[in-house]
Amino acid sequence: MPFIRETILTTAGSDGTVHIAPLGIIEDGEGWIIAPFHPSRTLENLRETGVAVANYTDEAKIFAGCLTGRRDWPLVAVEGCAVPRLEAALAHDVLAVVRVEEDTTRPRFHCRVAASGQHRPFQGMNRAKAAVLEAAILVSRLHMLPAAKIEDEIAYLKIAVDKTAGPDEQQAFYWLLEKVIEHLAILEDAADGA
Ligand SMILES: Cc1cc2nc3c(=O)[nH]c(=O)nc-3n(C[C@H](O)[C@H](O)[C@H](O)COP(=O)(O)O)c2cc1C
Incomplete structure (x- = not known):
């Protein structure tokens, strides 16, 4: 690769x-x-x-x-x-x-x-920043993934955010979480209507 x-x-x-x-x-x-x-x-x-x-x-x-x-x-x-x-x-x-x-x-x-x-010095790695990056990729692919996979991935990524995020990473993760919750509600409604 x-x-x-x-x-x-x-x-x-x-x-x-x-x-x-x-x-x-x-x-x-x-x-x-x-x-x-x-x-x-x-x-x-x-x-x-x-x-x-x-x-x-x-x-x-x-x-x-x-x-x-x-x-x-x-x-x-x-x-x-x-x-x-x-x-x-x-x-x-x-x-x-x-x-x-x-x-x-x-x-x-x-x-x-x-x-x-x-332009600026790199300040080092951070797990929450990496988790937000992964969550952003997940959000860009929601339409391709089953609900269970989305829930599992978000639960796993949230661990790093809870342990290592500053306020910016918390905010970033929350924005993505809102999008995920909205998407899961649509999937649930569709399943209920089926
Ligand atoms: C970290 C990351 C990497 C991405 N890489 C790609 C990519 O290589 N190709 C792509 O089409 N979309 C990629 N996406 C999704 C795009 O950001 C998203 O679909 C974007 O809105 C592209 O459409 P636009 O050019 O109309 O804005 C990526 C998203 C994230 C969060």
């Missing part, structure tokens, strides 16, 4: 509207592959402008926020690039699309690193 780095991608459409979304970028030699599933604003923006900024951040609230309708995070201009980076980025890479492998489900945008920046 290739190495995947979980990032917040910033992209922009041809009208300059910026879009923020979590995506895992796939290591590809010196470059990275961005692989968005259809339909996706990120995908459309990559086609329109051919550039993305990969923001490397450990802010759990940004990952959880993007999955729960909170996409308005502070941005900072990147010199020589039409797409801004997250203010919260510890570091970033500007990714320029060099080739697209077309696919009806999940095209692959092969990118080279056109520029990079370092």
Whole structure:
């Protein structure tokens, strides 16, 4: 399996509207592959402008926020690039699309690193941040998973949050939990109606 780095991608459409979304970028030699599933604003923006900024951040609230309708995070201009980076980025890479492998489900945008920046020190690993990242991925896949699997995973991830979270990670996990509870209620209603 290739190495995947979980990032917040910033992209922009041809009208300059910026879009923020979590995506895992796939290591590809010196470059990275961005692989968005259809339909996706990120995908459309990559086609329109051919550039993305990969923001490397450990802010759990940004990952959880993007999955729960909170996409308005502070941005900072990147010199020589039409797409801004997250203010919260510890570091970033500007990714320029060099080739697209077309696919009806999940095209692959092969990118080279056109520029990079370092902004803040990394403060170390934290289990709650990692648990929020996993919970965010879970929320992005709710429609594919049975209720029992969702309940088991959330119960397990909650242990790390309860033991090691600060207020930001607690808030982030709560946003995701709300989404999970809403989804499980819909599944339950559907089962009751069947
Ligand atoms: C950590 C993480 C990694 C993700 N990686 C991908 C990915 O590689 N491809 C993808 O299509 N969606 C991925 N998702 C889900 C997207 O963030 C989500 O579907 C997003 O809204 C993409 O659609 P958009 O470009 O229209 O915003 C990921 C979510 C998380 C939390």
